[in-house]
Amino acid sequence: xxxxxxxxxxxxxxxxxxxxxxxxxxxxxxxxxxxxxxxxxxxxxxxxxxxxxxxxxxxxxxxxxxxxxxxxxxxxxxxxxxxxxxxxxxxxxxxxxxxxxxxxxxxxxxxxxxxxxxxxxxxxxxxxxxxxxxxxxxxxxxxxxxxxxxxxxxxxxxxxxxxxxxxxxxxxxxxxxxxxxxxxxxxxxxxxxxxxxxxxxxxxxxxxxxxxxxxxxxxxxxxxxxxxxxxxxxxxxxxxxxxxxxxxxxxxxxxxxxxxxxxxxxxxxxxxxxxxxxxxxxxx
Numbered sequence: 001x002x003x004x005x006x007x008x009x010x011x012x013x014x015x016x017x018x019x020x021x022x023x024x025x026x027x028x029x030x031x032x033x034x035x036x037x038x039x040x041x042x043x044x045x046x047x048x049x050x051x052x053x054x055x056x057x058x059x060x061x062x063x064x065x066x067x068x069x070x071x072x073x074x075x076x077x078x079x080x081x082x083x084x085x086x087x088x089x090x091x092x093x094x095x096x097x098x099x100x101x102x103x104x105x106x107x108x109x110x111x112x113x114x115x116x117x118x119x120x121x122x123x124x125x126x127x128x129x130x131x132x133x134x135x136x137x138x139x140x141x142x143x144x145x146x147x148x149x150x151x152x153x154x155x156x157x158x159x160x161x162x163x164x165x166x167x168x169x170x171x172x173x174x175x176x177x178x179x180x181x182x183x184x185x186x187x188x189x190x191x192x193x194x195x196x197x198x199x200x201x202x203x204x205x206x207x208x209x210x211x212x213x214x215x216x217x218x219x220x221x222x223x224x225x226x227x228x229x230x231x232x233x234x235x236x237x238x239x240x241x242x243x244x245x246x247x248x249x250x251x252x253x254x255x256x257x258x259x260x261x262x263x264x265x266x267x268x269x270x271x272x273x274x275x276x277x278x279x280x281x282x283x284x
Contacts, residue, residue: 025220028254031071034106035153037097038064038079039090039126039139041113046132050114059200060112066207067108076100087128087136094147101153107179108157109144112200115162115193124167124189126160141167149178155250157223158183161199163192169245180249184227186234188241198237202230206256214259221259224252 040060044050064079078093101107114127116138125131125138141160148156156179158168165185172181186199193199206213206226213221213229227244234240246252 025218025255025258027258028223028251028256029106029108031067032073033102033104034067034072034076034108035097035101036064036067036072036077036079036108036110037094038077038110039085039113039128040079040081040111041085041127041129043082043129044114044127044132045130049132050127053113057197059197059204060110062204063110063200063207066204083129085129087130087133087139090128090139098147098151098153101151103152103154105153106155106157107148107151107153108159110159110161111139111165112161115141115160115164115167117164124164126162142171144168145171145175145178145181149175151179153179155179156181158185159203160185161193161197163187164189165193166191166241166243169243172247173245175247180247182223182246182250182252182254183243184223184230185243186230186238186240188243191240193240194238196238198233199230199242202226202233205229209257209259211260211262214262217259217262219259220255221257222252223254223256226256227252 038060040058042053042055042058044052061079061081064077068074068077078097080089080093111126114131116125116127116131117123118125118137122142124141126141127138128136130136131138144158145156158172158181160168160183165187166189168183168185170189172183175181184203187193202213203226206221206229209221213225215225215228224244227242231242231244234242
Protein backbone atom coordinates (compact mmCIF):
# COMPACT_ATOMS: atom_id res chain seq x y z
CA UNK A 1 0.00 0.00 0.00
CA UNK A 2 1.44 3.33 -0.98
CA UNK A 3 1.05 6.39 1.23
CA UNK A 4 1.53 9.77 -0.36
CA UNK A 5 4.22 12.14 0.85
CA UNK A 6 1.53 14.76 1.37
CA UNK A 7 -0.39 12.48 3.72
CA UNK A 8 2.74 11.64 5.72
CA UNK A 9 3.57 15.32 5.99
CA UNK A 10 0.04 16.05 7.17
CA UNK A 11 0.25 13.39 9.89
CA UNK A 12 3.68 14.64 11.00
CA UNK A 13 2.54 18.25 11.23
CA UNK A 14 -0.62 17.24 13.07
CA UNK A 15 1.31 15.27 15.68
CA UNK A 16 3.81 18.07 16.07
CA UNK A 17 1.02 20.59 16.58
CA UNK A 18 -0.74 18.40 19.13
CA UNK A 19 2.49 17.92 21.09
CA UNK A 20 2.92 21.67 21.33
CA UNK A 21 -0.49 21.96 22.97
CA UNK A 22 -0.09 18.98 25.30
CA UNK A 23 -0.96 20.01 28.84
CA UNK A 24 2.07 20.90 30.94
CA UNK A 25 2.61 18.79 34.03
CA UNK A 26 1.87 20.55 37.29
CA UNK A 27 4.84 21.52 39.41
CA UNK A 28 5.36 19.39 42.48
CA UNK A 29 5.89 22.48 44.62
CA UNK A 30 3.96 25.72 45.01
CA UNK A 31 5.75 28.85 46.23
CA UNK A 32 3.12 29.76 48.82
CA UNK A 33 3.42 26.30 50.38
CA UNK A 34 7.20 25.98 50.18
CA UNK A 35 9.67 26.87 52.92
CA UNK A 36 13.41 27.17 52.39
CA UNK A 37 16.19 26.74 54.94
CA UNK A 38 19.66 27.34 53.49
CA UNK A 39 23.02 27.21 55.22
CA UNK A 40 26.09 28.07 53.16
CA UNK A 41 29.46 28.18 54.91
CA UNK A 42 32.64 28.79 52.93
CA UNK A 43 34.89 30.06 55.74
CA UNK A 44 35.12 29.00 59.37
CA UNK A 45 36.16 30.40 62.72
CA UNK A 46 38.64 27.56 63.13
CA UNK A 47 40.35 27.76 59.76
CA UNK A 48 43.06 25.40 60.95
CA UNK A 49 40.38 22.70 61.16
CA UNK A 50 38.19 23.69 58.22
CA UNK A 51 39.85 25.07 55.13
CA UNK A 52 38.06 27.92 53.38
CA UNK A 53 36.45 27.58 49.97
CA UNK A 54 36.61 30.28 47.27
CA UNK A 55 33.85 32.85 47.68
CA UNK A 56 34.00 33.88 44.03
CA UNK A 57 31.16 32.34 42.04
CA UNK A 58 29.53 30.81 45.11
CA UNK A 59 26.24 29.13 44.27
CA UNK A 60 24.30 28.82 47.53
CA UNK A 61 23.12 32.42 47.15
CA UNK A 62 22.01 31.67 43.59
CA UNK A 63 19.81 28.85 44.92
CA UNK A 64 18.18 31.30 47.32
CA UNK A 65 17.74 33.91 44.57
CA UNK A 66 16.07 31.32 42.33
CA UNK A 67 13.44 30.47 44.91
CA UNK A 68 12.85 34.13 45.75
CA UNK A 69 12.32 34.93 42.09
CA UNK A 70 10.01 31.92 41.81
CA UNK A 71 7.67 33.49 44.34
CA UNK A 72 8.50 31.97 47.72
CA UNK A 73 7.70 34.73 50.25
CA UNK A 74 10.70 36.17 52.04
CA UNK A 75 9.08 35.29 55.36
CA UNK A 76 9.37 31.61 54.38
CA UNK A 77 13.10 31.74 53.60
CA UNK A 78 15.99 31.47 56.06
CA UNK A 79 19.49 31.94 54.63
CA UNK A 80 22.49 31.77 56.94
CA UNK A 81 25.79 32.56 55.26
CA UNK A 82 29.30 32.10 56.68
CA UNK A 83 29.62 33.97 60.03
CA UNK A 84 25.85 34.03 60.46
CA UNK A 85 25.75 30.24 60.55
CA UNK A 86 26.83 29.59 64.13
CA UNK A 87 25.43 26.39 65.60
CA UNK A 88 23.29 28.33 68.05
CA UNK A 89 21.83 30.43 65.23
CA UNK A 90 21.19 27.38 63.04
CA UNK A 91 19.39 25.58 65.86
CA UNK A 92 17.34 28.62 66.87
CA UNK A 93 16.29 29.67 63.37
CA UNK A 94 15.53 26.10 62.29
CA UNK A 95 13.38 25.50 65.37
CA UNK A 96 11.53 28.76 64.79
CA UNK A 97 10.86 27.97 61.14
CA UNK A 98 9.61 24.47 61.95
CA UNK A 99 6.97 25.97 64.25
CA UNK A 100 5.50 27.89 61.31
CA UNK A 101 5.07 24.96 58.92
CA UNK A 102 1.53 23.92 57.99
CA UNK A 103 -0.01 20.70 56.72
CA UNK A 104 0.65 20.26 52.98
CA UNK A 105 3.77 22.44 53.17
CA UNK A 106 7.07 21.42 51.56
CA UNK A 107 10.30 22.13 53.43
CA UNK A 108 13.51 22.36 51.40
CA UNK A 109 16.72 22.15 53.43
CA UNK A 110 20.02 22.92 51.67
CA UNK A 111 23.55 22.92 53.07
CA UNK A 112 26.89 23.65 51.40
CA UNK A 113 30.20 23.52 53.25
CA UNK A 114 32.27 20.93 55.10
CA UNK A 115 31.03 17.63 56.47
CA UNK A 116 32.85 15.56 59.08
CA UNK A 117 32.32 12.04 60.39
CA UNK A 118 31.53 11.39 64.05
CA UNK A 119 34.11 9.43 66.02
CA UNK A 120 32.04 6.24 65.84
CA UNK A 121 31.38 6.76 62.13
CA UNK A 122 27.60 6.57 62.56
CA UNK A 123 26.81 10.26 62.11
CA UNK A 124 27.97 13.22 60.05
CA UNK A 125 28.25 16.81 61.23
CA UNK A 126 27.57 19.66 58.82
CA UNK A 127 30.17 22.20 59.89
CA UNK A 128 28.64 25.35 61.33
CA UNK A 129 30.77 28.50 61.33
CA UNK A 130 31.90 27.89 64.91
CA UNK A 131 32.36 24.13 64.64
CA UNK A 132 35.44 23.27 66.67
CA UNK A 133 34.47 25.42 69.64
CA UNK A 134 34.07 23.59 72.94
CA UNK A 135 31.01 21.31 72.68
CA UNK A 136 30.29 22.44 69.09
CA UNK A 137 30.74 19.59 66.63
CA UNK A 138 28.34 20.94 64.02
CA UNK A 139 24.84 20.21 62.79
CA UNK A 140 24.18 16.51 63.33
CA UNK A 141 22.65 14.92 60.23
CA UNK A 142 21.04 12.14 62.25
CA UNK A 143 19.33 14.66 64.55
CA UNK A 144 17.66 16.73 61.84
CA UNK A 145 14.77 14.38 60.86
CA UNK A 146 13.80 14.01 64.53
CA UNK A 147 13.37 17.77 64.81
CA UNK A 148 11.43 17.98 61.55
CA UNK A 149 9.11 15.15 62.60
CA UNK A 150 7.64 17.38 65.30
CA UNK A 151 6.49 19.90 62.67
CA UNK A 152 3.29 19.85 60.63
CA UNK A 153 4.82 19.80 57.13
CA UNK A 154 3.99 16.93 54.80
CA UNK A 155 7.18 16.72 52.68
CA UNK A 156 10.88 17.43 53.07
CA UNK A 157 13.44 17.73 50.27
CA UNK A 158 16.99 17.61 51.64
CA UNK A 159 19.88 18.78 49.46
CA UNK A 160 23.46 18.62 50.73
CA UNK A 161 26.71 19.56 48.99
CA UNK A 162 29.58 18.40 51.23
CA UNK A 163 31.69 15.43 52.29
CA UNK A 164 29.86 12.37 53.62
CA UNK A 165 26.53 13.98 52.75
CA UNK A 166 25.00 10.63 51.82
CA UNK A 167 24.42 10.15 55.55
CA UNK A 168 21.18 12.06 54.97
CA UNK A 169 19.92 9.18 52.84
CA UNK A 170 20.59 6.75 55.68
CA UNK A 171 18.96 9.07 58.21
CA UNK A 172 15.68 9.49 56.35
CA UNK A 173 15.20 5.80 55.57
CA UNK A 174 15.19 5.12 59.32
CA UNK A 175 12.16 7.36 59.86
CA UNK A 176 8.91 5.58 60.70
CA UNK A 177 6.84 8.68 61.35
CA UNK A 178 6.68 12.31 60.34
CA UNK A 179 6.62 13.78 56.81
CA UNK A 180 7.69 12.09 53.60
CA UNK A 181 11.39 12.61 52.91
CA UNK A 182 13.67 12.76 49.88
CA UNK A 183 17.40 13.46 49.93
CA UNK A 184 19.82 14.16 47.09
CA UNK A 185 23.44 14.68 48.07
CA UNK A 186 26.80 15.21 46.40
CA UNK A 187 28.49 12.13 47.83
CA UNK A 188 27.98 8.83 49.60
CA UNK A 189 27.95 8.57 53.39
CA UNK A 190 31.49 7.19 53.34
CA UNK A 191 32.91 9.48 50.68
CA UNK A 192 34.54 12.89 50.64
CA UNK A 193 33.42 15.60 48.23
CA UNK A 194 35.24 18.25 46.22
CA UNK A 195 35.08 22.01 46.73
CA UNK A 196 33.58 22.55 43.29
CA UNK A 197 29.95 23.54 42.77
CA UNK A 198 29.17 20.64 40.42
CA UNK A 199 26.30 19.34 42.56
CA UNK A 200 24.68 22.73 43.04
CA UNK A 201 25.12 23.64 39.37
CA UNK A 202 23.24 20.45 38.47
CA UNK A 203 20.52 21.39 40.96
CA UNK A 204 20.15 24.81 39.36
CA UNK A 205 19.99 23.20 35.91
CA UNK A 206 17.09 21.06 37.12
CA UNK A 207 15.24 23.92 38.82
CA UNK A 208 15.59 26.09 35.71
CA UNK A 209 14.22 23.34 33.47
CA UNK A 210 17.34 23.03 31.33
CA UNK A 211 16.40 20.77 28.42
CA UNK A 212 19.08 18.10 28.83
CA UNK A 213 17.94 17.33 32.39
CA UNK A 214 14.56 16.28 30.98
CA UNK A 215 15.83 12.79 30.24
CA UNK A 216 12.63 11.38 28.72
CA UNK A 217 11.83 14.62 26.84
CA UNK A 218 8.26 14.84 28.16
CA UNK A 219 8.46 18.55 28.93
CA UNK A 220 9.11 18.25 32.65
CA UNK A 221 12.14 17.79 34.89
CA UNK A 222 11.38 15.45 37.78
CA UNK A 223 13.22 14.79 41.01
CA UNK A 224 14.33 11.37 39.80
CA UNK A 225 15.66 12.89 36.56
CA UNK A 226 17.63 15.42 38.58
CA UNK A 227 19.05 12.57 40.67
CA UNK A 228 20.19 10.70 37.55
CA UNK A 229 21.59 13.90 36.01
CA UNK A 230 23.55 14.93 39.09
CA UNK A 231 24.79 11.37 39.55
CA UNK A 232 26.26 11.38 36.05
CA UNK A 233 27.76 14.85 36.53
CA UNK A 234 29.38 13.98 39.85
CA UNK A 235 30.79 10.78 38.41
CA UNK A 236 32.14 12.42 35.26
CA UNK A 237 33.50 15.63 36.76
CA UNK A 238 34.43 14.66 40.32
CA UNK A 239 34.61 10.83 40.32
CA UNK A 240 32.09 10.82 43.16
CA UNK A 241 28.94 8.85 43.86
CA UNK A 242 25.96 11.05 44.63
CA UNK A 243 23.14 9.74 46.81
CA UNK A 244 19.39 9.69 46.15
CA UNK A 245 16.99 8.26 48.69
CA UNK A 246 13.35 8.78 49.60
CA UNK A 247 10.76 7.37 51.93
CA UNK A 248 7.69 5.55 50.67
CA UNK A 249 5.40 8.56 50.78
CA UNK A 250 7.59 10.89 48.70
CA UNK A 251 6.85 10.92 44.97
CA UNK A 252 10.18 10.51 43.18
CA UNK A 253 8.48 11.81 40.02
CA UNK A 254 7.74 15.14 41.64
CA UNK A 255 8.04 17.82 38.93
CA UNK A 256 10.73 20.37 39.73
CA UNK A 257 10.36 22.47 36.58
CA UNK A 258 8.79 22.69 33.16
CA UNK A 259 11.53 21.78 30.71
CA UNK A 260 12.68 23.94 27.85
CA UNK A 261 12.62 22.37 24.35
CA UNK A 262 15.74 20.45 23.34
CA UNK A 263 17.00 22.21 20.23
CA UNK A 264 19.67 19.62 19.44
CA UNK A 265 19.85 16.09 20.91
CA UNK A 266 23.62 16.44 21.42
CA UNK A 267 23.26 19.44 23.72
CA UNK A 268 24.18 18.36 27.22
CA UNK A 269 26.38 15.43 26.24
CA UNK A 270 29.27 14.84 28.61
CA UNK A 271 32.77 14.70 27.14
CA UNK A 272 36.46 14.92 27.97
CA UNK A 273 38.67 17.73 26.71
CA UNK A 274 42.38 18.45 26.99
CA UNK A 275 43.73 21.79 28.13
CA UNK A 276 46.88 23.57 26.91
CA UNK A 277 48.99 21.64 29.43
CA UNK A 278 47.75 18.33 28.08
CA UNK A 279 45.57 17.55 31.11
CA UNK A 280 42.11 16.05 30.57
CA UNK A 281 39.01 17.54 32.17
CA UNK A 282 35.28 16.82 32.08
CA UNK A 283 33.09 19.14 30.06
CA UNK A 284 29.67 19.39 28.45
